[in-house]
Amino acid sequence: xxxxxxxxxxxxxxxxxxxxxxxxxxxxxxxxxxxxxxxxxxxxxxxxxxxxxxxxxxxxxxxxxxxxxxxxxxxxxxxxxxxxxxxxxxxxxxxxxxxxxxxxxxxxx
Amino acid sequence: xxxxxxxxxxxxxxxxxxxxxxxxxxxxxxxxxxxxxxxxxxxxxxxxxxxxxxxxxxxxxxxxxxxxxxxxxxxxxxxxxxxxxxxxxxxxxxxxxxxxxxxxxxxxxxxxxxx
Numbered sequence: 001x002x003x004x005x006x007x008x009x010x011x012x013x014x015x016x017x018x019x020x021x022x023x024x025x026x027x028x029x030x031x032x033x034x035x036x037x038x039x040x041x042x043x044x045x046x047x048x049x050x051x052x053x054x055x056x057x058x059x060x061x062x063x064x065x066x067x068x069x070x071x072x073x074x075x076x077x078x079x080x081x082x083x084x085x086x087x088x089x090x091x092x093x094x095x096x097x098x099x100x101x102x103x104x105x106x107x108x109x
Numbered sequence: 110x111x112x113x114x115x116x117x118x119x120x121x122x123x124x125x126x127x128x129x130x131x132x133x134x135x136x137x138x139x140x141x142x143x144x145x146x147x148x149x150x151x152x153x154x155x156x157x158x159x160x161x162x163x164x165x166x167x168x169x170x171x172x173x174x175x176x177x178x179x180x181x182x183x184x185x186x187x188x189x190x191x192x193x194x195x196x197x198x199x200x201x202x203x204x205x206x207x208x209x210x211x212x213x214x215x216x217x218x219x220x221x222x223x224x
Contacts, residue, residue, distance in 0.1 A: 042199050042215035099152040
């Protein structure tokens with residue numbers, strides 16, 4: 001269920017700006033995942049993190065697995081209009097998977 | 110490799126009816142999880158199936174049930190539909206690797222509307 005604190009809830013930015021969002025939890029996880037969801041579609045995996053301190057990039061996206069294993073952040077650099085959507089974080093510990101409420105990103109051209 | 114597929118994509122039912130949704134996981138994936146997504150509640154975990162057995166269950170009433178077949182395909186059934194069951198139902202599959210390095214891949218979802 002939804003037990004991660006994800007912030008911000010929404011962001012309105014200008015095209016070309018950088019974006020940062022994060023997720024925190026009171027529990028530790030051994031996997032952090034970041035997804036993007038477009039309206040009416042399923043979430044699409046962006047980045048998977050498996051080790052505390054791990055920093056991983058996927059094009060203009062960069063995510064990090066916090067060293068306490070209780071948090072993660074996602075950065076998007078030089079945003080473009082197609083970055084619009086809802087970004088979800090997910091933390092997993094063994095068979096237990098939890099999601100953040102999502103960050104709704106709007107990019108103004 | 111084909112992604113997770115869900116059928117049907119859209120469904121309209123009336124209160125009291127029952128519905129069955131289908132999910133075909135990515136080839137080789139043995140775990141299938143189901144989620145309900147609504148604007149107010151976000152992603153809510155329903156259940157997970159692994160090797161034809163329900164391994165985890167969320168906090169949903171018994172009207173929600175599922176099963177998994179030997180080819181890992183899964184179905185979800187909702188009986189006696191209520192208006193509040195209107196939602197996007199998402200299926201996700203994974204390899205079910207041990208040690209936490211397990212990544213879920215989602216299907217496009219089935220949009221269920223209950224009238």
